[in-house]
Amino acid sequence: MKMNIVQRNGCKNLPSLKSKIPESGDWAKMWSCKMALWKRERTGNRRDPNSKAFWDGFDFWESYETYTRYPGELMKPILECIDTRTTILDVGTGTGALALPMARAARRVTALEPSSAQCERLKRKAADWGVINLAVVENTFEEVSMETLRCHDVVTAGYCLFMEDIQEALWKMHALARQRIFLVHPAGHDLMEIMGRIAGCRSSFPNHNMLLNLLYEMGWEVQSQIFMREFELPLDLQMNMFRYAQGFEERQIEEMKTYLRNAGRLFLRQGEAWVRRRYVDALLSVFR
Numbered sequence: 116m117k118m119n120i121v122q123r124n125g126c127k128n129l130p131s132l133k134s135k136i137p138e139s140g141d142w143a144k145m146w147s148c149k150m151a152l153w154k155r156e157r158t159g160n161r162r163d164p165n166s167k168a169f170w171d172g173f174d175f176w177e178s179y180e181t182y183t184r185y186p187g188e189l190m191k192p193i194l195e196c197i198d199t200r201t202t203i204l205d206v207g208t209g210t211g212a213l214a215l216p217m218a219r220a221a222r223r224v225t226a227l228e229p230s231s232a233q234c235e236r237l238k239r240k241a242a243d244w245g246v247i248n249l250a251v252v253e254n255t256f257e258e259v260s261m262e263t264l265r266c267h268d269v270v271t272a273g274y275c276l277f278m279e280d281i282q283e284a285l286w287k288m289h290a291l292a293r294q295r296i297f298l299v300h301p302a303g304h305d306l307m308e309i310m311g312r313i314a315g316c317r318s319s320f321p322n323h324n325m326l327l328n329l330l331y332e333m334g335w336e337v338q339s340q341i342f343m344r345e346f347e348l349p350l351d352l353q354m355n356m357f358r359y360a361q362g363f364e365e366r367q368i369e370e371m372k373t374y375l376r377n378a379g380r381l382f383l384r385q386g387e388a389w390v391r392r393r394y395v396d397a398l399l400s401v402f403r
Contacts, residue, residue, distance in 0.1 A: 142329035143282040149325070150279045152318040164360065165277035170209075170230035172359075177210065177236060179356055182348035186212050186273065186299065189342045189398045193297050196269065197221050204267040204291055206256050207275025210236045211249075213299070217271070218246045225264065229255040256284060266291055273299035276321075281329065289335075289403070296401035300326050302341055305393040309374050310357075313367045323397030330401060338400040343393065350381060350388040 139147070157163055170176070194216065197203070201221040205214040208226035210233055218224040218241070226249055228234050234253050241249050252259065257278060270292040278284045288296050302323045311319065323339070330337045350372070357363040357371060375381050380391050 139282050140329075140332040142325065142332045146281045146321050146325055146329055147279045149318060149321045150277070150281070153320050154277075154279075156316050156318055165275075167230050169360075171232040173232070175352065175355060175359075176233075179348070179352060180210060180212070182346050182352075183394070184344045184346045185394070186216075186396070187342060187344050189299060189340070189396055190216050192340065192398065192400070193217065193271065194220055196295055201269060202267040203269045203271060204264055206270065206272040206288065208237060208251075209233050209273075209275075211240050213271050213273050214249060215240060215244050215246055218249045219244070221248070223248050223250070225250045225252060225267065227252045227254060227256060227259060227264070229253065256287070261287070261291065264291055266293055268292070268294045269297065270295075271297045271299075274301065276300060276326070281321075281326075282333065285330070285333065289401070292401075292403055294403050296403070298326065298399040298401070300397045300399065302395040302397040304395065305380075306371075309371065310361065313363070313370050314361055323399065327397075327399060330399065336402040338402070340398045340400070342396045342398065344396065345391070345393045347382075347384075347389050347391050350375075350390045353390050353392070 154163065154165075163169055190213070193213070197217060197220045199220070199222055203214075203217050203221050203224045205217065205224055205226050208214045208228040211226065214224050214226045214237070226237060228237060228251065231253060234251050237249075237251060241247075252263065254263075256272075256275075270288045272288065276284070276298065300323045301320065307319070310316075327337060327339055354363075354368050354371070357368060361367075363371070372381075375390055382389055382391070
């Protein structure tokens with residue numbers, strides 16, 4: 116499926132884009148329904164990771180992030196497409212897991228992040244890294260204008276596709292990218308089943324296979340790569356993550372600890388309990 120995009124001053128503009136977005140196909144509709152159900156199940160004690168409040172209050176995020184080994188090996192194919200002439204838009208930047216390594220190799224990176232707390236964390240990390248070619252825009256991708264972002268050679272988005280109208284967001288990325296789009300999306304992790312059982316969830320977050328089929332449905336040329344991360348972190352920190360992000364009560368925390376113990380996932384390091392984790396990331400490369 117092809118779409119003609121009106122150009123103004125070297126950049127595609129949102130009004131023309133929205134008027135030319137085709138009707139949602141089956142995969143886009145399934146994504147929308149699945150995302151709506153997933154968000155509905157996160158009401159109550161469970162927090163919405165797409166909200167500004169979630170990240171603004173995530174005080175121990177930086178402590179957790181140091182253990183995860185993200186983005187790991189998936190940075191290699193991204194960096195292979197970047198040189199000192201490349202301009203990049205990074206959507207949902209967070210604290211710069213993708214943006215900071217890219218900034219070291221690129222001409223300029225525009226970091227789009229809605230959380231003011233995450234923006235401050237990003238700026239501190241950029242200063243620590245000695246990165247000066249990073250522009251931070253505090254806004255959501257849905258609300259920010261095309262004129263504010265302008266076109267870039269490459270658009271990246273890692274673990275931030277929480278939009279119910281995913282097709283509109285993807286076409287917007289397509290309009291902003293001159294050469295390539297890189298999407299990093301969850302392909303699973305080792306505690307998905309037990310977490311869902313403990314939390315009583317009936318719906319799961321739309322996975323990378325749904326996203327891949329959606330991109331094919333849109334008529335795009337896509338390459339998919341899978342990367343595994345294995346890491347270890349203190350058990351108390353992991354349980355605090357479950358308390359904050361999943362809203363786990365103490366009985367659920369004890370149930371999770373029992374599962375981890377029985378599964379042989381716990382070990383002692385200098386007298387402190389640690390847990391072994393495994394995540395699988397999908398890197399979807401869209402060619403313009």
